[in-house]
Amino acid sequence: MPPTPAAPAGSRSAVTGRRRRRLVLGLCVLGAGLAAVVAAAAAPDPLEAGFRQPPPAARPKTWWHWMNDSVTPAGLTADLEAMARVGLGG
Numbered sequence: 001m002p003p004t005p006a007a008p009a010g011s012r013s014a015v016t017g018r019r020r021r022r023l024v025l026g027l028c029v030l031g032a033g034l035a036a037v038v039a040a041a042a043a044p045d046p047l048e049a050g051f052r053q054p055p056p057a058a059r060p061k062t063w064w065h066w067m068n069d070s071v072t073p074a075g076l077t078a079d080l081e082a083m084a085r086v087g088l089g090g
Contacts, residue, residue, distance in 0.1 A: 054087075056089055057089070058089075059087055059088060059089030060087070060088055060089060061088065061089050062083065062088050064079070064083075
């Protein structure tokens with residue numbers, strides 16, 4: 001079978017072929033972009049996770065002073081619970 005001659009530059013089949021190549025290329029780029037977005041969303045960032053839930057060793061600490069004998073068991077419990085609630089480590 002003899003090879004088919006190339007279509008003239010201004011013919012309809014040449015334009016259709018170019019459009020088809022552009023469409024295929026655009027779909028490939030779109031697919032690659034979507035795949036990258038899905039992959040990024042699926043893999044959690046460990047740095048962000050560490051900021052949201054820091055390990056106990058990374059939590060802020062405080063120095064706690066008692067004023068003379070102004071300490072009660074209920075006051076100690078309330079202070080410790082409040083410190084734990086706001087995320088102080090010790």
